[in-house]
Amino acid sequence: MSAETPAISLQDLGRDYGDRAALDGVEVELPPGRTLAVLGPNGSGKTTLLRVLAGLLRPSRGRAAVLGCELPGEVWRLRGRVGYLAHEPLLYRDLSARENLRLAARLHGIDRADAADRVERLLEAVAMSERGDDRVAELSAGMAQRVAACRAILHEPELLLLDEPDAHLDADGSRLVGALINGGNGRTRVLVSHDRERALADADLVLEL
């Protein structure tokens, strides 16, 4: 992807669920390394937009290009380059935090020595080193969200998709996760949040749905 290529380019993007349009006529042009804040009421299609950008949902109409990949045709080129933090942690509940992160590292092809080092660094960054061997089912929702944030950036993605990253987090957790997800140099981010002030403070561009 050249420096001139937008990280995200959406033209008249739409996505339907049956007869209902969850997204319609979305237009965005986001340069690399910038942050897009997506705002809107419940049910306005924010999560759907993130899932389209991640290549998890196909657009129903319009054009979507992410990191230079046309979706859905070139979605295979996008794999491994996107980090996705959903508003639910989506971790295996019967694995420990460490096991979840090591599994994700192996699926992303990170070699074991490097993966072990990254996992420990990330757990330490979110103050979860001591609870890292506990099963996710035994963690609070906020702790699981911290681990999910680690997993989203474990493979150092070029694009980070954040769906309510503060969900379930207390003030400390929010600060630690915030430092983690804001720390990538030159990383493009899309942030969905109900916290309008925070989203606007972080954003280079705002999309209202």
Next chain:
Amino acid sequence: MTDAYLALLGKDLRVELRTLRSLPAMALFAVTVFVVFRFGLDRTGLEGELAAGVLVVTLLFAGILAINRLFVAERDEGGFELVRLAPLDRTVLYAAKASALLLYLIALELIAVPVFALFFLDSAAALPPLIPVLLLADLGLALIGTLISTIATMSSARDLLAPLILLPLLVPLVIATAGAAEPVLRAGGPEYERFGTWLAVLGLYDGVFALVGYAVFDFLLED
């Protein structure tokens, strides 16, 4: 890809060993059905077609218990997203899940087949020739069961859909397995009439569904 396959397979086996959600239920179901057959048929011994039918059908239905649960964690705990976002061929997930299911079925049979022999057979002479029959049948059930479980997991009617689609597809497998097992379980000791032919049919069935799974699994994970 091998490391991703081993990682996914290792995850499933670790979770099963930790939670024991599938294997004990499968084993308990099979043993209970054998008890019911023993008293229901009012016979202390079975042979030939009847023995093969009782064994094959019981193992098949016990296997469905594991098939119904195979992708629950992937659906509810983000495993599908994890695999779809990672830079790997998604058939790795199919291979890992089919392997996990195959291992569950083998573990089930290590418990259920000796119990079957104890309840219904005069001697253990039939057990060695049953090994290749059951291994080929397990492989077929694992391959097709994984595929159908993927489809059913995407549906809200999961528990109904899996057996509804799966059972008709398994009819050739049941016929071939029972066909191979019947002469082996005859009274007076194992015979090998058309044994090789039925094994070949099972091998062919496994090969066809391995190819079908490889060809379509990627599409099943699509939105």
